[in-house]
Each structure stands twice: as structure tokens, then as C-alpha cells.
Amino acid sequence: HDQGLNHHGCKQQLTVIRHYYRYLYYQGKVVDNPADRLYLKRKESRLPGNLYDAQELDDLYGFYSGDKQLRLMLGLVIYQGLRTEEIRRISPEHLELDKGKILIVAGNRTGRRYLKLEAHQVYDLTIWLEKQRAEVVESHIYRRLWKLSEGSEESLRREIAGRLFLSPHGGERIEGMVQNLREELRYSYPGFRNLLQVRQSRVAIRSNEYDVRSVQHLAGHKYVSSTRRYKGLDIQDLQSQLVIHHPVANHP
Numbered sequence: 001h002d003q004g005l006n007h008h009g010c011k012q013q014l015t016v017i018r019h020y021y022r023y024l025y026y027q028g029k030v031v032d033n034p035a036d037r038l039y040l041k042r043k044e045s046r047l048p049g050n051l052y053d054a055q056e057l058d059d060l061y062g063f064y065s066g067d068k069q070l071r072l073m074l075g076l077v078i079y080q081g082l083r084t085e086e087i088r089r090i091s092p093e094h095l096e097l098d099k100g101k102i103l104i105v106a107g108n109r110t111g112r113r114y115l116k117l118e119a120h121q122v123y124d125l126t127i128w129l130e131k132q133r134a135e136v137v138e139s140h141i142y143r144r145l146w147k148l149s150e151g152s153e154e155s156l157r158r159e160i161a162g163r164l165f166l167s168p169h170g171g172e173r174i175e176g177m178v179q180n181l182r183e184e185l186r187y188s189y190p191g192f193r194n195l196l197q198v199r200q201s202r203v204a205i206r207s208n209e210y211d212v213r214s215v216q217h218l219a220g221h222k223y224v225s226s227t228r229r230y231k232g233l234d235i236q237d238l239q240s241q242l243v244i245h246h247p248v249a250n251h252p
Contacts, residue, residue: 014038018033018036018038021033021034021035021036050191050193050197051200051201051204052197052198052201053201053205054205056201057079057201057202057205060074060078060185060189060192061074061078061079063189064185064189066181066184067177067181068128068132069128069136069165069166069177070177070178070180070181071124072121072124072125072128072165073165073177073178073181074181074195074198075118075121075124076090076102076121077195077198077199077202078198078202079118079121079202080102080104080115080117080202081199081202081203081206081218081219082104082199083199083220084175084178084195085107086105086107086110087165087178088165088173088174089107090102090104090163090164090165091162091163091164092129092161092162092164093162094164095125095129095164096114097117097122097125097126097129100116100117100119100122101116102114102115102117104220107220109220109222110220110221111217111222113217113218113220115218133164133166136166137157137160137166140160140166141153141160178195181195182194200230203215203218203219203227203230204230206218206219206230207227207230207231212227212228212231215227215230215231
């Protein structure tokens with residue numbers, strides 16, 4: 001860091017040195033690669049200072065009255081703290097609405113876990129599955145089968161059956177939908193930045209309710225260090241500090 005390099009820059013320099021010494025080793029010019037034993041500590045991410053408390057998360061959910069799918073997705077971020085890739089992997093079979101819970105399958109960065117659903121989520125998801133989703137499925141089938149001539153009706157239904165949420169074009173990617181939700185809220189809801197802010201708010205709330213290992217499991221964190229940075233975080237205090245120190249916090 002003496003040369004003013006940030007964490008990423010130091011990591012790149014170390015990689016270059018490591019490869020250079022490997023070259024010298026294979027050329028027989030050195031007997032050891034000292035860089036093979038050098039590793040940088042993981043950079044600890046910083047939490048933003050504008051997290052929501054539980055009531056503010058409820059208010060955010062109540063505020064949004066747009067697209068049905070987007071509202072369900074927003075609820076899964078607000079109340080379960082899910083990532084976009086976790087929401088994309090949800091299948092109707094992962095819902096146990098009679099028990100009020102949802103299965104989150106394991107991913108590259110997250111673990112398998114069951115999460116509790118709020119009562120209003122159970123109701124909304126029931127309506128979505130029994131009526132609204134079927135209407136969207138038929139619209140997708142019609143568009144892709146008759147307008148785009150893609151595949152057979154049977155193959156399209158099999159493809160769609162394993163997805164709880166459907167993109168406008170019938171594919172499995174929902175990132176575009178999530179981006180639309182983010183932009184809509186950014187321009188209409190005061191203080192909203194992105195869905196990561198919402199997810200982190202839920203994890204911070206849980207960190208004041210449960211022990212570290214429980215929060216790690218609920219959040220799906222791979223490393224417990226990711227969870228420990230939330231412990232003891234007082235959202236109300238963070239908001240107070242933001243009002244005091246932010247240059248535009250006291251201006252309309």
C-alpha cells in the first residue's frame with residue numbers, strides 16, 4: 001500500500017509476482033517461489049449508513065403497488081433478504097404455503113435453507129399460483145408458440161413449469177425485471193438506493209434478534225465474517241449519524 005494501491009491493485013501485483021517467480025522456477029533460475037505463500041486478507045466490505053428499520057421496510061412494501069410479480073419479488077427481498085439469483089431459482093415446488101415457508105436452494109455463494117413467509121406473502125403467493133401465474137403462462141405460451149414459432153406447446157410448458165417467476169419474454173432471466181423495479185423505486189421512493197440496501201437492512205435487523213450463526217444461516221452467508229460485521233449494528237443510530245453528518249441530509 002506504500003505505492004497508493006488499493007486492495008484490488010495489490011492483489012493484481014501479487015498475482016503478477018507469483019507468475020513471474022513460477023516462470024523463473026520452471027527455467028531453473030530459482031528453487032522456490034516465495035509469492036506462493038503470500039496471500040492478502042479478504043477485504044471486509046463496509047455497510048452503508050442508510051439502512052431501513054423494520055417499520056420502514058413495511059412502509060416500502062406497502063408503497064409499491066405495481067407489477068404483481070415485481071411486488072412478490074420485492075417482498076422476498078424485504079422479508080427474507082433474498083438475492084436476485086436466489087429469487088430466479090425459486091420453483092413453485094419450493095413453496096410450502098400450508099406451512100408458511102419457502103425452500104431456498106443452495107448456490108455458489110449461498111446455502112440451502114428454509115425461511116418463514118409472512119402471512120400476507122402466503123396469501124399473495126397463493127393467489128399468484130392459483131390464478132395470476134396461469135394467466136401469464138398462457139400469454140407466454142401464445143407469444144412464443146404462435147408469434148415466434150419457438151418449440152412445441154408441451155416443451156414450452158415443461159420449461160416454464162419449474163419457474164415461479166417469468167420474464168416478459170418467457171426466459172429464465174429476471175435481472176431485467178429487477179432492474180426495472182430498482183429504477184422505479186429509485187425515482188419514486190425517498191431514500192431508496194438499491195435492493196442490496198434492502199437486503200442488508202433485513203440482515204441487520206436479524207443480527208439484533210438472533211445469534212451470529214443463526215443470522216449466517218438465515219442470510220445464506222458463506223463466511224461467518226460476512227455476518228459478524230452486522231452484529232451490534234444499531235440502525236436508528238446509523239440514521240441519526242447520517243442526519244448529523246451527511247452534507248445534504250438536513251436539506252429538502
